[in-house]
Amino acid sequence: MSFFSNKVVWITGASSGIGEALVNSLARQGSKIILSARKTDELQRVRTQAGLNDTNSLILPLDLGDSAAFPSLTDTAVARFGRIDILVNNGGISQRSYAEDTPLSIDRQIMEVNYFGQVALTKSVLPFMIRQKSGHIVVISSVSGKFGFFLRSAYSASKHALHGFFDSLRMEVHRHNINVLLVCPGKVKTNISVNALKADGRTHGVMDESQEKGISAQACAEKIISAIQHGREEIYAGQRKERTALWMKRFFPRLFSKIIRKQKPE
Numbered sequence: 001m002s003f004f005s006n007k008v009v010w011i012t013g014a015s016s017g018i019g020e021a022l023v024n025s026l027a028r029q030g031s032k033i034i035l036s037a038r039k040t041d042e043l044q045r046v047r048t049q050a051g052l053n054d055t056n057s058l059i060l061p062l063d064l065g066d067s068a069a070f071p072s073l074t075d076t077a078v079a080r081f082g083r084i085d086i087l088v089n090n091g092g093i094s095q096r097s098y099a100e101d102t103p104l105s106i107d108r109q110i111m112e113v114n115y116f117g118q119v120a121l122t123k124s125v126l127p128f129m130i131r132q133k134s135g136h137i138v139v140i141s142s143v144s145g146k147f148g149f150f151l152r153s154a155y156s157a158s159k160h161a162l163h164g165f166f167d168s169l170r171m172e173v174h175r176h177n178i179n180v181l182l183v184c185p186g187k188v189k190t191n192i193s194v195n196a197l198k199a200d201g202r203t204h205g206v207m208d209e210s211q212e213k214g215i216s217a218q219a220c221a222e223k224i225i226s227a228i229q230h231g232r233e234e235i236y237a238g239q240r241k242e243r244t245a246l247w248m249k250r251f252f253p254r255l256f257s258k259i260i261r262k263q264k265p266e
Contacts, residue, residue, distance in 0.1 A: 003229045005030035008081045012062060012121065013091030015042035017190030018140060021221035022088060024050050027057075029225075034077050034084075036062035037091060064091050064117030065109070070124040078128055086228065087125050088138040089118040092158075094192045096266075097199035099153040106197055107154040114158035119165055126173070135178040136228055139166050143186045143242055147249045147256070150265035155196075170233065179231055183224055184246075186238020187214030193266075208266045215239060 004026055011026075013019035015037035023033055027050040035043045035057060043059045050057075058080050060073055077084060092114045097106070122137055129135030144152055145159030163182060170180035193208040215238060223237040236243055248256040 002029040004086075004225070006032065007085040008032045008034070008077075008083055009086040009088065010034040010036065010060075010077060010084055010125070011088040011090055012036045012064065013140075015039050015046055017192065018185070018188060018217045018220050018224075019088070019090045020046050021217040022090070022224065023047070023052075025218070025221050025225055027052050032056045032081055034058045034060050034081075036060045036073075038063050062091075062121075064113045064121070067117060067120035070121050074121075074124040074128070083132050084125055084128055084135070086136040086138065087122065087129075088140070088224075089121060090138075090140045091117070092140070093155075094152070094196035095155040096151045096193065096196045096204040098151060101199040102154065103199065106199065106201060107157075109201075110154040110197065111158050111161070114155065115161045115165075118162060122166075122169070126178075129178050130173070130176045133177050135173075135176075136181065137166070137169070137173075137178065138181045138183065138224065138228060140183050140185065140224075143184050143236065143238060143246060145182075145184055146246055147260070149260070150263070179228075179233075181224075181227055181232055182234045183227070184234065184236045184238075185220050186236070186242030187211055188217055188220050188238070189214045190217050210266060 009026055009031045011019050011022055014023050014035035023035060023046050026033055033052060035047055037043055040061050047057055060077060062073055093110060095110055118139060139162055141162050142159045144156040145163050148156040166180050166182055187210050193204055193211045196204040198204055220237045223235060227235045
């Protein structure tokens, strides 16, 4: 039997990209899946394509910017399946604007979705995991959670914040048999750049050239699934040059700064 067979997995951002790929993979392994995102019609599409039905899945529309709704949504999920074994905090939004041009309202919006949304949903689910004395919390961060880049000041800040919170949480919930995994993808071929916010609040609407050349969402999902199964605490999912950048940032920060400043802003 698969490690994930009959596990109840709640995935945010399940309507596309990495979230959709996780739904497809976990459905094949026999998981019971709660699919959440803002677009109900897209969640229906993903569920149908994954071969799921009303017996082994639940569509639970969710807006990460509306954390007041999370306790009720969590109660609905637990009432449906009796437990939540794995929470995948995958939903979020990126940015494509210079800090000097970006109003504070956009910084706050990105932080509300990417940081407070993940924290609030985790806090909503946590009491149930503590009660069942088991659980796995997965957080999709980014290599931008390790170093900043052009046009991503608020996005990078939100991802850095996730590491501080969830590294601390991991220590606190270890006694309850709850694991916490931080995932740092590099460039993954999804619509994250298309949906990124510009300074005026409109979406970027463009697939970045580097995003187009990134690893597939399915390849990223498989790394995440393997990391969950093996109890990993933090992984990097991306191209070799991105892993090299992380190593260089840690051991040769001045050289890293010189190189990164020469990269193309996009």
